[in-house]
Amino acid sequence: MTAPARKPPTTSTARRKLTSPTVAMLPRIADSLSFLYLDIVRIHQDDTGVCAEVTSEQRGTETVYLPTAALSCVLLRPGTSITARALTTFARNGTTVITAGSGGVRCYSSAVPESLTTTWLERQTRAWANDTHRLAIAQAMYEKRFGLGTATDGTNLDKLRGMEGQRVKAHYQLLARQYKIGRFRRAYDPASWDTQDPVNLALSSANTCLYGIVHAAITALGCSPALGFVHSGNQQALVYDIADLYKAELTIPLAFSLHASSNPEAEARRSFRNELRLFRLLPRIVTDIQQLLDPNTTYETPDPEEQLVDLWDPIAGAVPGGTNHGRDMP
Template sequence: MTPGPGTARRKLAAPTVAMLPRINDSLSFLYLDIVRIHQDDTGVCAEVTSERHATQTVYLPTAALSCVLLGPGTSITSRALATFARHGTTVLITGSGGVRCYAATQPASLTTTWLERQTRAWADDTRRLTVAKAMYEKRFGPGTATDATSLDTLRGMEGQRVKTHYQLLARQYKIGRFRRAYDPASWDTQDPVNLALSSANTCLYGIVHAAILALGCSPALGFVHNGNQQALVYDIADLYKAELTIPLAFSLHASTNPEAMARRSFRTELRLFRLLPRIVTDIQQLLDPENKYETPDPEEHLVDLWDPVVGAIPGGINHGLET
């Protein structure tokens, strides 16, 4: 029986996983606070209520967002959260201004290819040190981490280089001596540079977290940082701070609202630096430097069976029927 034209049109219009943007192609992030997020017949929308403008509704491009940061005063329905999950959008629960990350969602339909590579590299002390050295050389140039360099030495070298970077920018912007400080208990008393740096870094952490989850890796298994559920997030974010967040924070030394300015300026710079594709590529190169890989195909087999002799075998098959 030949399908009718109506059936053919429905098949063509039916959405598939492959239609969704890859993490490389997604928009960066969206920070929301004091809004109600829900799902209606059209899509996911945020309702903003104020005395001046009453209630305004803004629809969110869920399939094109890499992560959404939900600040204080935000409520979200289960239907809206389910839509974010289907589209692979990471949802982060943050503090005011996105300064702290308390929880995050992870898309469920992911291959474990990169998680397995990460786990093997993390569990082997030699390979773990190799990845840590590769991270250092991505920041400071090839050859800066010699074969004899230990992890303790790397940490000391990194600390000195970052301190020198702070001193150079402080002289450039004529703000005198600068000391990095992060104290949530006395947040409002900190200087504009520290406020802007903390705010921009948290946005950076959110984007890196989203990229790590989109690849299916574990944010908790870091190579330099350790003992925290965001250890790998801090590792990868450190690759870009000297280029992005630190110069931005010093440029806002005279701002009256450095936190908001840092978020807006950082979002603009992300488009110029095309950061998301860089994050994905850098993680892949660090975990498997001998090969070149693209982001896993969403149409590939998502579930295999493990066999100690032949390796992975296809899932979703009744192997009892085999003779």
């Protein structure tokens, strides 16, 4: 008897199978692209992936497919719409989606993927809840900002805050003299955004992009953005802590270089994105967070296929999950 012929798969089914990412295909957070800023587009999911539709009078509607599995963070400006299916795909691929304000200046909300492990969240929580450990990490953060050769052991936070204020002020004065722009004062006022000078506009725009990247790295590690060590009382306290490590190197010099720009916000985002390729910021963020939370050990991101939910034990710390422990009873 001849077996019935197998029905060939439909085109849409074959496309979905070919484009569906496997665990082995997903990049580590340190290897991911930095961020994608989307402006006045419609984002939706089709049979082959997530795409952005751009409509203009000159070219009509154009479709651009997004590399969801390689993106760490997506910034959505007002005027951008996204479907639930597209958001689901971003979540499955570990991409943080942030709703930003006009010009990418503010972060209104974020949709973060489910963390694969709580290893770093547990370390962060234990350190945050212990005043001695929290102070040591805060001191280490200030030491990273000050540079090599600056010891902060035994220095109280009040003095460290004063040292940080002097450092930033001196950095502003140095760059102001370098670019011959006279006296500079940092100002951020969303209510009078359009009246601010190009340096402040560029700095706010670049900092928001930096916050998005840091936020994506923190959540990808499984940490809580709300539990900061220097900052406190905000859902992005740790984001501000980590972002402050890089501003003097990345966003502040960039902003001053755009002092004569006619569109400093857009130029800041484009230039910042180009610099990220040079500085390889995401691997640095991941390494810095791990070293701050556990300075004596180097960790590799575990293989997601090997991760199971453990069971807490007051003596052993953790016992394997996915196991029937009833057989061990007498």
